[in-house]
Amino acid sequence: MHLSSTLLLLCVGALLKCAAGSEWCYTGCDHTPSHWGDVSSFCLDKRQSPIDIATGYVKTDPNLHDFAFVNFTSKSVIKSITNNGHTVKCKLEENAVEVSGGGLNATYSALQFHFHWGDTEHHPGSEHTINRHRYPMEMHIVSLKKDLAVQEATGDSEGIAVLGFFINATEDGDASGPWGELTSYLTNITGVGTEVNITHPISINDLIGDVNLTKFYRYLGSLTTPDCNEAVVWTVFQEPININKNLIQLFPEKTKLSNVYRPTQNLNTRQVYASPATPLTPGHSWCYDDHCNYSPPYWHVLPQSHCGGEHQSPINIDTKTAMEDENLDDFTFTKFDDKHAIKYIINTGHAVKCVLKEDVVEVSGGGLAHVYSTLQFHFHWGSHDSDGSEHTVDSKRYPMEMHIVNKRKDLTLEQALQTPDGLAVLGFFIQATDSTKSSGGSEAHETNPPSQPASDMDAWNKLTSYLPAIHNISSQVNVTEEISIDDLLGTVSRDAFYRYSGSLTTPSCNQAVVWTVFKESIKVDKNLMKMFPAEAGYHDVFRPAQPLHSRKIYTRSASSAPGPTTQFLLLACLCAFFV
Known part of the structure; x- marks a missing residue:
């Protein structure tokens, strides 16, 4: 199995040409997200991603134990960074990074990670939302079930594992460090299709920072770009990565790509689960009368209200x-x-x-x-x-x-x-x-x-x-x-x-x-x-x-x-x- 072919097919949000050469996009072409069904019929199915995670309806799963990460601390596994016309993607060294545990039923080889963002600080661009709150950005680490060919993985309901991390903007966060080093490469990939090697010693853990990796949500979903294959076991971590807002703004500014995220899809009959370490506070339900905590006189105290x-x-x-x-x-x-x-x-x-x-x-x-x-x-x-x-x-x-x-x-x-x-x-x-x-x-x-x-x-x-x-x-x-x-x-x-x-x-x-x-x-x-x-x-x-x-x-x-x-x-x- 060649890494290049794997990456081409597995960009959850890294996006590509597909369906007999049909071009898809987020904005500015005939096949925007609402028309992705014309590109691939999978995009119209019932197990699509991303979703809104309504915490009031999430159930705790005691089987979602801690993850085991191999080479997440290595400062040499991030090999290159690419502007593919849909996102910024960082390729990882082949067969070097692995993910297991966390309730996954197999070991997965990490292939790449990429990003989703909006256009300005007023228009955030994470793909998943929490109680309809959208974060400024989202990072996806894409992994393939070991020993499966790409075609086999996309046909397996859990053939692909994606780790999703929300990225939050801070006013005074460190503008240097690992994120400053990574975003410094954006100046070199302003053209679509450009790729440069990563020479700074940056590890995946450096980028994740102090996020608590025992707190996460789990559900079964799909790739978030065509062909939208329903082959993904999703892990969305509760705590966001905090980085300086100026570094986030470099993504749309340098790449000239904006609003590169798919709208949330219907949950349908699926259940979202949480790890035992994830606190599940009651959802912020509202009502018209007094049978809940948030009747009209109290709507103003709801989050993001x-x-x-x-x-x-x-x-x-x-x-x-x-x-x-x-x-x-x-x-x-x-x-x-x-x-x-x-x-x-x-x-x-x-x-x-x-x-x-x-x-x-x-x-x-x-x-x-x-x-x-x-x-x-x-x-x-x-x-x-x-x-x-x-x-x-x-x-x-x-x-x-x-x-x-x-x-x-x-x-x-x-x-x-x-x-x-x-x-x-x-x-x-x-x-x-x-x-x-x-x-x-x-x-x-x-x-x-x-x-x-x-x-x-x-x-x-x-x-x-x-x-x-x-x-x-x-x-x-x-x-x-x-x-x-x-x-x-x-x-x-x-x-x-x-x-x-x-x-x-x-x-x-x-x-x-x-x-x-x-x-x-x-x-x-x-x-x-x-x-x-x-x-x-x-x-x-x-x-x-x-x-x-x-x-x-x-x-x-x-x-x-x-x-x-x-x-x-x-x-x-x-x-x-x-x-």
């Missing part, structure tokens, strides 16, 4: 102070009429969410500065005797609210969450067909005139027919009925709406949302509306209105709305991202 910011959502829309904005032009809704765009429906435990097929539906115009890809839509509701919209209009709450969540096409989701206009959410109030007054009963808040047709009840009947199948939390079912977003919205006018800058309405409450709340409500049969709390098993899933602070609410009125002026409505909640 932005819920205490001054641009939070939802809000109350005061129609008297809303300002006309001539820049709010007509929307363009692409593929909103596609009856096969809804992929599946899931009960998240906080909402009912309908996930769309990737890169099919889009939104632009309407005063938005970018084109947005539609990711999903979800619902908020109250109970059998109370209303549950998130936004309110002149302090009046509607029975339900529907949020259509969209992400800027030019950004990854992680980047969008850090960008003020990275997300655009379209909010629609939902009201019962047999009521012509708002939920508050005020005559001043009449909704659609009785003569206006209700939304397409056939579409709502089809959608709600899936609710009994997702009665259990985390259950999901594929949508096979023909249902389009246009069908669900029906005849609601999309010309009149409110606009403001806000946030996700669930933790982590990132202030990254351009909110559009439409003035006219969707009309749905009240018996279908009752199915949401009845089948999901919970109620009152909405965040209270947040202070407006110094923000302005803008408005656009329909140029030729038929009949009486419809009431000012609002909607907004991006909570489905994190529920």
Whole structure:
């Protein structure tokens, strides 16, 4: 077995050409991560990596004992460093470095290690995340099961072992030492395909530093680049390697490669385990009522939370102070009429969410500065005797609210969450067909005139027919009925709406949302509306209105709305991202 051929096939994140010469990439080509399935069908399978490690659901495995490392202290085994156009990879001396123990069922020969990173300190780039927290970088040490050929290893469910180390940025860490020496070579590999020999005496342990190697997570997964073979037993160490932030920044600066990481994949039925030495504190679960430690008044103390910011959502829309904005032009809704765009429906435990097929539906115009890809839509509701919209209009709450969540096409989701206009959410109030007054009963808040047709009840009947199948939390079912977003919205006018800058309405409450709340409500049969709390098993899933602070609410009125002026409505909640 030749090391060169092994390295070519085994780059977990080191990336390569594959699938009959098809080129893949992270950004800037036809085969970005959401299209890797066109390059290799393995990338669409159910045991893919990386994942988010939700510590509240991790189980301790007493068989995950200490590792045995051979030649991790050797200062001569790191032979060269390469820019392969996808990452920076360091090759190891052939058959010199080994890994065993740690619950592995064999001895593995370490072949190389490589890195994943973002673009700036504000856009981190680790592949795995912990409770949705992404570290600045991640290092992968890739090993092959001894005595297996490459083809045999990629066909073995545990043929490859990868050790993953998070890398954390520090303000005042040592900028010299082993990491300073290693990153000094980046200046010599600025061109794709360049490779230079390592002459400094650097060991793998020098780079790992004082990370506690007895604390780690374990799960079965895949390579994180095409062909995405599901042949990897993953070890992700709990403690990060701490290095100076300026050294981390050299990776994107010198290589001109940025955001070289695959988004996290669905865990599906897999279980993540932890070594006995790994402390498993309860997960930071949040809720809407008081049955957990983190109800809405305490969301701001959650890790990585932005819920205490001054641009939070939802809000109350005061129609008297809303300002006309001539820049709010007509929307363009692409593929909103596609009856096969809804992929599946899931009960998240906080909402009912309908996930769309990737890169099919889009939104632009309407005063938005970018084109947005539609990711999903979800619902908020109250109970059998109370209303549950998130936004309110002149302090009046509607029975339900529907949020259509969209992400800027030019950004990854992680980047969008850090960008003020990275997300655009379209909010629609939902009201019962047999009521012509708002939920508050005020005559001043009449909704659609009785003569206006209700939304397409056939579409709502089809959608709600899936609710009994997702009665259990985390259950999901594929949508096979023909249902389009246009069908669900029906005849609601999309010309009149409110606009403001806000946030996700669930933790982590990132202030990254351009909110559009439409003035006219969707009309749905009240018996279908009752199915949401009845089948999901919970109620009152909405965040209270947040202070407006110094923000302005803008408005656009329909140029030729038929009949009486419809009431000012609002909607907004991006909570489905994190529920």
